Amino acid sequence: MKTEITELFGIEHPIMQGGMHFVGFAEMAAAVSNAGGLGIITALTQRSPEALAAEIERCKAMTSKPFGVNLTFLPSVTPPDYPGYVRVIIESGVKVVETAGNNPQKWLPALKEAGIRVIHKCTSVRHALKAEAIGCDAVSVDGFECGGHPGEDDVPNFILLPRAAEELRVPFVASGGMATGAQLAAALALGAAGVNMGTRFIATQEAPVHDNVKQAILAATELDTRLIMRPLRNTERVLNNSAVERLLKKEQALGEKLTFADVAEEVAGVYPRIMVDGDMEAGGWSCGMVVGLIHDVPTCKNLIDSIMAEAEEVIRSRLTRLLG
Ligand SMILES: Cc1cc2nc3c(=O)[nH]c(=O)nc-3n(C[C@H](O)[C@H](O)[C@H](O)COP(=O)(O)O)c2cc1C
Numbered sequence: 480m481k482t483e484i485t486e487l488f489g490i491e492h493p494i495m496q497g498g499m500h501f502v503g504f505a506e507m508a509a510a511v512s513n514a515g516g517l518g519i520i521t522a523l524t525q526r527s528p529e530a531l532a533a534e535i536e537r538c539k540a541m542t543s544k545p546f547g548v549n550l551t552f553l554p555s556v557t558p559p560d561y562p563g564y565v566r567v568i569i570e571s572g573v574k575v576v577e578t579a580g581n582n583p584q585k586w587l588p589a590l591k592e593a594g595i596r597v598i599h600k601c602t603s604v605r606h607a608l609k610a611e612a613i614g615c616d617a618v619s620v621d622g623f624e625c626g627g628h629p630g631e632d633d634v635p636n637f638i639l640l641p642r643a644a645e646e647l648r649v650p651f652v653a654s655g656g657m658a659t660g661a662q663l664a665a666a667l668a669l670g671a672a673g674v675n676m677g678t679r680f681i682a683t684q685e686a687p688v689h690d691n692v693k694q695a696i697l698a699a700t701e702l703d704t705r706l707i708m709r710p711l712r713n714t715e716r717v718l719n720n721s722a723v724e725r726l727l728k729k730e731q732a733l734g735e736k737l738t739f740a741d742v743a744e745e746v747a748g749v750y751p752r753i754m755v756d757g758d759m760e761a762g763g764w765s766c767g768m769v770v771g772l773i774h775d776v777p778t779c780k781n782l783i784d785s786i787m788a789e790a791e792e793v794i795r796s797r798l799t800r801l802l803g
Contacts, residue, residue, distance in 0.1 A: 491516075502680075583610075681693065722761065746763050
């Protein structure tokens, strides 16, 4: 299948893996890229620009296919060394960067000059238009159902994607809630040029996380995610657990008075304990409603092949048959 996204990134299938904190290591990115999608290393999971450089080299040793790096700009008390990470990305020769969070404008000239394709992930049409205006090559449109930070507008993909199609000129991928070939076909029908998946890629053989995380995804249904940190306007969709319930009780009790310090115990620095140690009650971790559609732990190749086969069957057969 050829789309503007397969052409832009030089990949076989219109499927990319979104940056994921403590999941997007070289093993994950290489597995997705080797399966014909676009794998992404998460820059900020690496403690320093030097560590990111080493991670990119590890990934190059595992795949000869294109892969990218995610750079997330989230509010933080002590900002990471963004100039250092950008320098390493450029020097490493990586050809795709997925930006997310705040406006990436400041970093675009350097990335573009190095011939890097930039896809910005955002949760509203107005931010997507801004990304297009500042020169991003593509946009990843993240619907309300997504794992991680869905923004504050709460527009699900059945509205957000056709709205993006109405307004955007650059190609966009559908992100949030994606797991199946029927969904890929639907996303293409709504104007997207591919899909971006997060949660679905965690439940794969190659995802370098503790098996407890994969089992938690298999056991969960579409009713098991919660939105946290809404009063802080930093909403995150996470899988429910005892820490999340404790956090939500604090949000209810403190109302408008809630500060980050009140919830830090449940969210700050919890990822290594969850993803590495498998302590599933350690805190809130990003997870999409799509868990309701995840029933197995395939290899990335089997997953992507089956998505592509189903999308093809839907387009060639199920939909075409309707026309008689
Ligand atoms: C465990 C986890 C960690 C994530 N960490 C990041 C991150 O660090 N930066 C980022 O831009 N997106 C992050 N995301 C969001 C994903 O890249 C992607 O946009 C999202 O998962 C799509 O929704 P889905 O989970 O329904 O597929 C994370 C998602 C998950 C599930």
